[in-house]
Amino acid sequence: MDNYLKENFGYVEYNSSEEALQRWRKACWLVKNPKRRFRFTANLSKRSEADAIRHTFKTNFRVAVIVSQAAIQFIQGLSDYKVPENVEAAGFQICAEELESIDEADDEKKLRSHEEKPVIRNGLRRKLSTYDLLPGDILHLNIGDQVPADGLFISGGSLLINLFSLTGDSKPVHASGVGIPFLLPGKEVQYLITQDACDPCSNDSACASDDLICLLVRDLDSCCLDKQKQAALKIRCLTKNKPENRVRIARAGAIKPLITLISSSDPEVQEYSVTAILNLSLCDENKKMIAAYGAIKPLVRALREGTSTVKENAACALLHLSQIEENKVAIGRSGAIPLLVNLLERGGSRGKEDACTALYLLCSAQENKGRAVQAGVMQPLVGLMADLGSSMVEMAVSVVSRLLGAVEARVALVEEEGIPVLVELVEVGTQRQKEIAVGVLLQLCEDSVEYRTKVGLAGAVPLLMALAQSGANRRKQKVKKLMELLRQS
Secondary structure (H helix, E strand, O other): OHHHHHHHHOOOOOOOOHHHHHHHHHHOOOOOOHHHHOOOOOOHHHHHHHHHHHHHHHHHHHHHOOOOHHHHHHHHHHOOOOOOHHHHHOOOOOOHHHHHHHHHHOOHHHHHOOOEEEEEEOOEEEEEEHHHOOOOOEEOOOOOOEOOOOEEOOOOOOEEEEOHHHHOOOOOEEEOOOOOOEEOOOOEEEEEOOHHHHOOOOOOOOOOOHHHHHHHHHHHOOOOHHHHHHHHHHHHHHOOOOHHHHHHHHHOOOHHHHHHHHOOOOHHHHHHHHHHHHHHOOOHHHHHHHHHOOOHHHHHHHHHHOOHHHHHHHHHHHHHHOOOHHHHHHHHHOOHHHHHHHHHHHOOHHHHHHHHHHHHHHOOOHHHHHHHHHOOOHHHHHHHHHOOOOOOHHHHHHHHHHHOOOHHHHHHHHHOOHHHHHHHHHHHOOHHHHHHHHHHHHHHHHHOHHHHHHHHHOOHHHHHHHHOOOOOHHHHHHHHHHHHHHHHO
């Protein structure tokens, strides 16, 4: 029986021919469980489906792929493949058999080379297969891409290439337009800074590796403006939401070169470096270090001369630095207060909030109160207090309360018609706003009989009487003391 089966059916295995498998099925047509009987042999219906798909794949490639001369050289570099004369005469540069070999070998690298990549040719951006590349094309690479052909690295922040298959060294090589500009085909891009990858901070939640941080710090000191720009942008992104990145990047030495870049004439470099310093200043450990390395004067210069975004970010950075007591006087003496007052008056909503908060912190130092009053801070503060629909009413009245420790601040508040505004807050403000407004009025009335008369004429007495009936004991005590002073006037 064995000889009979061998002569008529051969050895029936998974890779047996379809004809032999068909004869075997006909000979074993009567079985109790066909699925179990043929479980170790090929599924002929699935095999026919795969053949149909392979035929379609082959046909589609034969129509779609037209390979350039550069691609022919690349293919010949990979193997001894040559385009048959009849295929080349028909206008094709790769035959169906070659494509079929790629399919049968499941060669992912060869297949990926047919994927379309963004390419700039003759100044126009388009998507082309890597087999259609021509000398002079500019190819945009991303992390994980294979370098498709010999080329030069011309643009980008930093590029790490894996050359293990060429050199046997597993450590990636840093390529640049100055040091190692040459790119070899088949090498994998492990790290690349591009504008598209980081705008706006698309991977800002990632935890940076030590190698990446060292690379970025080195690029900050580069002579190439583009590398400096991309490194500052990447640091800005990495420090946006990750406190651990802020500490590690600061310890790696990024603060000094970033401070230097704040004075750059390039507006983008200035914006990225100011914002990176802002993000680093969110960490308490970095605040003293940033000030010690001389960041205050460049930030003040950016606050004076930068774009609107740079001004707002510089104000926010100064805000965080002013949380350290010894920095307050230094920031005040640097000329920052008049610029913050100007931002409070003319800036956007975020700029006004940061400027107001920075002034509140800075004016805890006595000498800064006079600087703020001389810069005209009282006028915009009274305007903000009068805008009851604004979210800055409470902060503005808090700054006014802190400034009243200086005599010139009390004079300026009365001259700017601040008393009627404060009385209105006592009437319609929130509980917190009412308490602060009462405290400000109390400081004014303690200073001058003239001010008491103005507060009384503004209609404060009936409001204070109503306010004395409710609220916390602390506020009640202030109200009663203020009412006693008004009775004496």
